[in-house]
Each structure stands twice: as structure tokens, then as C-alpha cells.
Amino acid sequence: MSHAAAHEGPVSLAEGNVRLRAGGGAIGTVLIAAGVVAAVATFAVGIGQGNFKHALAAYHIGAMSSLAVCLGAMFWVMAFHLVMSGWSVSIRRQFENAMVLVPVIGVLAVAGIAADVFFMHGQLLTWMNGAVRQGDSLYEEKAAWLNPVRWGLFALLYLFIWVYLSQRLWWYSTEQDRTGAPRLSNKARFTSAWGMPIFGLSLTFAAFDWLMSVDYRWFSTMWGVYYFAGAALSGMAAMILVLAAVRRSGRLSGAVTNEHLHDMSKLVFGFVVFWAYIGFGQYFLIWYSNIPEETSFMLARKTEGWNALSTFLVWGHFAVPWYILLWKFVRRSWALMTIVCAWVMVLEVADMYWIIRPMVYGGTGVHLDMWWLDLLGIVGVPLILAGLLVRKAHAGPLMPLKDPRLPEALHHRNYV
Amino acid sequence: MGALLGILHRMGAHHYCPLVPAPPPRFVTERGCTLHGIMGEFDTAQAVYAAAEKVRDAGYRRWDVHTPFPIHGMEDAMGVKPTRLPILIALGAFTGVGGAYLMQWWMGAVDYPMVVQGKPYAAWEPWVPIMFELGVLCSAFSALLGMLGLNGLPRHHHPLFTSERFLRSSQDRFFVVIEAEDQNFNPQRVRSLLESSGATHVELVEDDSVEVTP
The missing domain is CATH 3.30.70 (Alpha-Beta Plaits)
Structure with a gap:
């Protein structure tokens, strides 16, 4: 209605509002360098101490958490295109920035475990370890799937799918920045339509290959959904953090407002619940049927030391954020949502830690005496991702300036 | 009594509750x-x-x-101020979840403990679906009835x-x-x-x- 619109001033699309200060990306280079140093140091220390397995696990926790952010961002870009969402146009470029980093983060995520599979005789991915799998009929039944040739080819396939989809969607968006052709929005939507199922399947099987196969005896059909839930959640949380930082530097004023934050926070809230829902669903069925090869995973994490982390995840990853996000004033406050989203990101790392780390020493013991190696390994890839995101944000306009649905985003309001 | 009636009148209770007499015009x-x-x-x-x-x-x-x-x-x-309905819905939800928890704890662990598949009497896992469902049910009821109570519907005439x-x-x-x-x-x-x-x-x-x- 004309009166509502009359209350809002025009949003500035001048360079000073939609582009970050040139040369401000230097901090990104510092972060990347720090991440590379941390990753290299992790492996150097790990191999030097004869504990490649622990170093790889720590690195892999950080890498899979970072990959979750990129894949989560990719999911949201495709979801926005699929539903022709207007409100999200002014926030979409940040998601695209994270999505298009999938080649780097994906290769980093797979490089560590690929080295383990092909050169280190499966210290972490024990299905490659002759001493462990010898005479194990559980392995022999799965050998058609868990072998280095199939594993390596499929890793290349997943990466190819993600790189192809992300580059294609990125090209449509940046080409539209240049030409302003509205049909590029339709093409992006078409790509998302056939891309979404392929994306879903590749993410599911990558989660099988790269996370679940750490314990080759164990299996869960919910596993892909579990990783996806964390990815969609941490992708959205990370982008709220990025947009909060961009807004602090005085950019996107009027273009990304509390109304956009409110909707992003609702999605964070939704996926906090979704994660708990399918996480409990996975646990519940295993608990009920009580079959030894299924319960081994939960048994290691629900007895003695690891039980503390499991309990912490239930409260920290679900109950506490759920209760806090019930309040509308939290969902509409950039300061409070920054805290909540940082917490959610930390808990996503804790979730990966909960999945990977108990496999390092087996049994139910926690072995925290090398905690500094955990810390060093975990920060590696996330620092690289953060640095790349900072540089990406400085490299172009902060939103798709010629998207035909941009006016809808600039006048977005929640009528609540 | 007069003070209570005053509060009820201020809430507009006489519009939809036949027990509350209307105030003098x-x-x-x-x-x-x-x-x-x-x-x-x-x-x-x-x-x-x-x-x-x-x-x-x-x-x-x-x-x-x-x-x-x-x-x-x-x-x-x-x-117009935001509706207070969410508070009513939250009360309904917590009542449903808490009630389901207490009901199952009392039935399964106190009143009639029975071994099922060797699981503990007070295992919380099987209670969760019922807690979830009763939470949803009670919040849906409090949402609908709370909405009707707050807006004074249904009414035959205006x-x-x-x-x-x-x-x-x-x-x-x-x-x-x-x-x-x-x-x-x-x-x-x-x-x-x-x-x-x-x-x-x-x-x-x-x-x-x-x-x-x-």
C-alpha cells in the first residue's frame, strides 16, 4: 500500500553503501596465512609425534565444519531461487560468496582423508587398514563400496557436482550484475530445480564417505540428513555473522535490515529444531532396536567421558538456542543474534568433534592430554574459510544490484 | 467482588462470557x-x-x-500492540510437554513398572514422541481457544x-x-x-x- 511505502526512504545503491572499502581485505590474507600455518603445523606436529591419526582427525573436524558452511550456503542460494524469494535478494550475494568457495574448501576437506586412504594405510578411515579389517566379515560385505578406487572416483564426482553447480549459479548472478537481464533469474531457478536433488544426493553420499566411514562397522540411513541439518544451520548462522560485520562497517544500510535478520533468524530457529528432531530420530531408533552393530556408535559416546559431550550437545546445540530464539526481540537484534550465531557455529564444530574425535583412540576413553593439537587442527580450515570470505566480500558489490526482485527485498517487512 | 467485576469489564469479558453481567451503560x-x-x-x-x-x-x-x-x-x-497470544501458546506447550513427562514417568516407573525389552523403567527416550505430540496438541488448542478468547469470537451479532x-x-x-x-x-x-x-x-x-x- 502506498502509505506504508511512503514511510520508508529510498535505499541508497551508491558505491559507498553497496561496496566495502578497497584494500580492506588485507585482514583476509592474514586469516588465510594463519589458517595455512595452523594446518601445516598440525600435520607437522602430528607426524613428528607419530600421531598422524590425531592430527588428521583434528584437521578433519575443522574441514568438515567449514565445508558444512559452504554447502549450507549453496543450499540456501538454490532454495531462494527455487521459491523465487524476493526478500532474500539483498542478502543472497553473501551466500553466493560462501557457495563459490566450495572448490577450495571441498578440496581441503577431502585432501586430508584422501592422504589417509591412499598413502597412510587408513589410520583414521580404518576400512583401508589391513590390520583392522583383516577377516572382518562386516568389512567384506561392504568392500564393494568401501574401497579406494570407488571412494576416490566418488570424491571427484561430489566435488565436480558442487563446483559445477556453484560456478553456474555464481555466473548467472554476476552476469546479471553486468547486464541486468531478468531471464538470468529464471535460468538460475531452472539450474536450482535440477541441481537440488543432485546436491542432496551428493551431500548425503559425501557424508557417508567422509564422516560415517570413519567407523566402517557402523551405519545410519539418517546420516546424510544429519550432516545436511548441521550444514543448513551453520550456513545460515555464518551468513548472519558476515552480514552483521558488513553492517557494522556502515554498508547495506536500508538494504539489509532487522526485517531480513528476523527472517534469517527464523530459519536458524527452524534448523536448530530440525537438527534436534532428526538427531533424536536417529538415536531413538538405534536405542529401541538395540542391535550391536548399530549401537556401537552411541555406546562409545554415551558412556564414561564422551557422555559429557553428548549431554552438552543436547543442551548447547538444541535446548538453549531453541529457548533463546523463541523470543522475537532476540531474533530481531543484530547484537544478540551475533552471539547466538557464533555459539551455533562453535556447537557445529563440537558436533563434528563428537562424530570424529572418539574414533581416534577407540573405546570410551577421552584422552584430552593433546587438547592443543585438537585446537590447532580445528582452527586451520575455518580460518582459511573466514579469510576467503573476507576477501570475497571486498571483491565485488555486496548484493546483486540488478536482480529484478531487488525492490521487493528493499521494501521487505514482517507484518507481525 | 466489585473490583473483580471491574477488572473483568475492563477485559471485555461480558462480551463473550454469559456469566459476567454487563456493566450499566x-x-x-x-x-x-x-x-x-x-x-x-x-x-x-x-x-x-x-x-x-x-x-x-x-x-x-x-x-x-x-x-x-x-x-x-x-x-x-x-x-496496535503485538498480541499476547504467544504467551498463552507457550503455557499450553509447556503444560503439554510437562504433563506428558509426568504422566509417563508416573505410569511407567511408579504405578505399574514393567520390563520392556530390558530397558530401564524410567528411560526418557520412549517418552519423547508423546511429549512432543502432547506439546503440539496443547499449544494448538491454546492457540485456537486463546485466539477466540482474546478476540471475543464467535458472536452472533454486533x-x-x-x-x-x-x-x-x-x-x-x-x-x-x-x-x-x-x-x-x-x-x-x-x-x-x-x-x-x-x-x-x-x-x-x-x-x-x-x-x-x-
Whole structure:
């Protein structure tokens, strides 16, 4: 209605509002360098101490958490295109920035475990370890799937799918920045339509290959959904953090407002619940049927030391954020949502830690005496991702300036 | 008792609860009917939007705007506060979840403990689906019933339907109605406020549902 619109001033699309200060990306280079140093140091220390397995696990926790952010961002870009969402146009470029980093983060995520599979005789991915799998009929039944040739080819396939989809969607968006052709929005939507199922399947099987196969005896059909839930959640949380930082530097004023934050926070809230829902669903069925090869995973994490982390995840990853996000004033406050989203990101790392780390020493013991190696390994890839995101944000306009649905985003309001 | 009745009247409970007797009318028309309020008629959405802002700033609380179609931003122009319904829904949800927990704990671990698949009596896992479902059920009920309680629906009749002109609120006219129950209600001031806000027509609305004693 004309009166509502009359209350809002025009949003500035001048360079000073939609582009970050040139040369401000230097901090990104510092972060990347720090991440590379941390990753290299992790492996150097790990191999030097004869504990490649622990170093790889720590690195892999950080890498899979970072990959979750990129894949989560990719999911949201495709979801926005699929539903022709207007409100999200002014926030979409940040998601695209994270999505298009999938080649780097994906290769980093797979490089560590690929080295383990092909050169280190499966210290972490024990299905490659002759001493462990010898005479194990559980392995022999799965050998058609868990072998280095199939594993390596499929890793290349997943990466190819993600790189192809992300580059294609990125090209449509940046080409539209240049030409302003509205049909590029339709093409992006078409790509998302056939891309979404392929994306879903590749993410599911990558989660099988790269996370679940750490314990080759164990299996869960919910596993892909579990990783996806964390990815969609941490992708959205990370982008709220990025947009909060961009807004602090005085950019996107009027273009990304509390109304956009409110909707992003609702999605964070939704996926906090979704994660708990399918996480409990996975646990519940295993608990009920009580079959030894299924319960081994939960048994290691629900007895003695690891039980503390499991309990912490239930409260920290679900109950506490759920209760806090019930309040509308939290969902509409950039300061409070920054805290909540940082917490959610930390808990996503804790979730990966909960999945990977108990496999390092087996049994139910926690072995925290090398905690500094955990810390060093975990920060590696996330620092690289953060640095790349900072540089990406400085490299172009902060939103798709010629998207035909941009006016809808600039006048977005929640009528609540 | 009088104080409690006053609170109930202020909440408008007499409109939808037959147990609460209606308060004596504050204003009576010349015919002897209870006065429901004063209605101003406007020709355009712009005019009624501006009038709503004026009525809001004048500090009235019991009033409403009637339009043939939704007007974006009207809730700001009217100064409508967010609904308290979420609090009721949360109470319903926590009652459902807590009730389900206590019920299953009492039945499974206290009153009739029985070994099922060698699981502990007080295992919380099988309780979760019931806690979830009862939480959803009770929040849905409190949402529906709370909504009906807060907006006073359903009702068979409304005093505004006595006005012939008001029928055009579903066609091409816009109305502001200030009710006589409002603490600030003063017939002369309300009339002049509506007229100065650009109302093309102002009229008294009688409440014909209240029996008039001559």
C-alpha cells in the first residue's frame, strides 16, 4: 500500500553503501596465512609425534565444519531461487560468496582423508587398514563400496557436482550484475530445480564417505540428513555473522535490515529444531532396536567421558538456542543474534568433534592430554574459510544490484 | 467482588462470557438505547489511514478501523500492540510437554513398572514422541481457544450491523469506530475529532442487543 511505502526512504545503491572499502581485505590474507600455518603445523606436529591419526582427525573436524558452511550456503542460494524469494535478494550475494568457495574448501576437506586412504594405510578411515579389517566379515560385505578406487572416483564426482553447480549459479548472478537481464533469474531457478536433488544426493553420499566411514562397522540411513541439518544451520548462522560485520562497517544500510535478520533468524530457529528432531530420530531408533552393530556408535559416546559431550550437545546445540530464539526481540537484534550465531557455529564444530574425535583412540576413553593439537587442527580450515570470505566480500558489490526482485527485498517487512 | 467485576469489564469479558453481567451503560441515546460508539465514514484508504493516526495520538484504546481490504501499515497507524497470544501458546506447550513427562514417568516407573525389552523403567527416550505430540496438541488448542478468547469470537451479532451505512465497509467505504466503553469517551469530543480528521459522515451506533428499560 502506498502509505506504508511512503514511510520508508529510498535505499541508497551508491558505491559507498553497496561496496566495502578497497584494500580492506588485507585482514583476509592474514586469516588465510594463519589458517595455512595452523594446518601445516598440525600435520607437522602430528607426524613428528607419530600421531598422524590425531592430527588428521583434528584437521578433519575443522574441514568438515567449514565445508558444512559452504554447502549450507549453496543450499540456501538454490532454495531462494527455487521459491523465487524476493526478500532474500539483498542478502543472497553473501551466500553466493560462501557457495563459490566450495572448490577450495571441498578440496581441503577431502585432501586430508584422501592422504589417509591412499598413502597412510587408513589410520583414521580404518576400512583401508589391513590390520583392522583383516577377516572382518562386516568389512567384506561392504568392500564393494568401501574401497579406494570407488571412494576416490566418488570424491571427484561430489566435488565436480558442487563446483559445477556453484560456478553456474555464481555466473548467472554476476552476469546479471553486468547486464541486468531478468531471464538470468529464471535460468538460475531452472539450474536450482535440477541441481537440488543432485546436491542432496551428493551431500548425503559425501557424508557417508567422509564422516560415517570413519567407523566402517557402523551405519545410519539418517546420516546424510544429519550432516545436511548441521550444514543448513551453520550456513545460515555464518551468513548472519558476515552480514552483521558488513553492517557494522556502515554498508547495506536500508538494504539489509532487522526485517531480513528476523527472517534469517527464523530459519536458524527452524534448523536448530530440525537438527534436534532428526538427531533424536536417529538415536531413538538405534536405542529401541538395540542391535550391536548399530549401537556401537552411541555406546562409545554415551558412556564414561564422551557422555559429557553428548549431554552438552543436547543442551548447547538444541535446548538453549531453541529457548533463546523463541523470543522475537532476540531474533530481531543484530547484537544478540551475533552471539547466538557464533555459539551455533562453535556447537557445529563440537558436533563434528563428537562424530570424529572418539574414533581416534577407540573405546570410551577421552584422552584430552593433546587438547592443543585438537585446537590447532580445528582452527586451520575455518580460518582459511573466514579469510576467503573476507576477501570475497571486498571483491565485488555486496548484493546483486540488478536482480529484478531487488525492490521487493528493499521494501521487505514482517507484518507481525 | 466489585473490583473483580471491574477488572473483568475492563477485559471485555461480558462480551463473550454469559456469566459476567454487563456493566450499566455509560451513555444512553435519546431513544433510550445503550450507546455502542460513534462511527466516522471515510472515502479513501489514505483518509482513513491519516484519521487512524489522529485517533491513536488522541489516546483512545477501545476503537477499531473497518476497511474493505487490508491496508499495509494500518497496525502502526492504529498503534496496535503485538498480541499476547504467544504467551498463552507457550503455557499450553509447556503444560503439554510437562504433563506428558509426568504422566509417563508416573505410569511407567511408579504405578505399574514393567520390563520392556530390558530397558530401564524410567528411560526418557520412549517418552519423547508423546511429549512432543502432547506439546503440539496443547499449544494448538491454546492457540485456537486463546485466539477466540482474546478476540471475543464467535458472536452472533454486533451493534455495528444496525447501521445501514456500515454495510459499505465491505464494498467501498472506510470506517473508524470509537466505542463508548473507552475511558476517554466523550460524545462531543469524539464527534469533533472524527470530523476534523476528514470524516464525510459521523453517526451514533446504538447497541440494540441490550434490553432497554423505559
